[in-house]
Amino acid sequence: MKNRLKVLRAERDWSQADLADRLEVSRQTVNALETGKYDPSLPLAFKIARLFGQPIETIFQDEA
């Protein structure tokens, strides 16, 4: 699933490690999320949405 995590992170000038700390996950996890290789669970998606102050559907795009 495509997402705008990398852009949102760059806008705030955060490193992957910064974002990982804020989400309480590993940097490896942030990387897998950003590359779209791993889709987060609903709780993690909501956490990401809250962190960036945007609705889930503006961060994650369903390609279907």
Added chain:
Amino acid sequence: MRKPMTPPMRRYLARFFPAMLAYVGVLFGSLWTIRNLDPKGPLLWALAIAPALPIIAVIAIMGLYLIEETDEFIRAMLVQAMLWGIGVTLAGCTAWGFLENVGLVEHMPLFMVFPVFCAAMALAQPLVRWRYR
């Protein structure tokens, strides 16, 4: 790249190493007692089963780690590695059994199944990680 251990990982190791140490101790104690004191009946049963208990504890410790790990992606990768471990172990043991049946290979004791699973899972881990690079 620095890879800090998560607290559940640290807890896992803090449980795993004492359990393995206990396994080595119990295994040698059990083997020595059975060989040298020739116990019979219920005592033999208890001594024979004893080395399995720390191994069963290790299996439970692996399960506990899976429950306690809060990073869902790390957990998902471990579950995939475990599934590979299970698949390889079932396939390997099935094939071995049929080869053993016609005397082409030596008998493999059943207590080897868990080490085979662990080895297969350990080999699968870098492959699973590589998929998500």
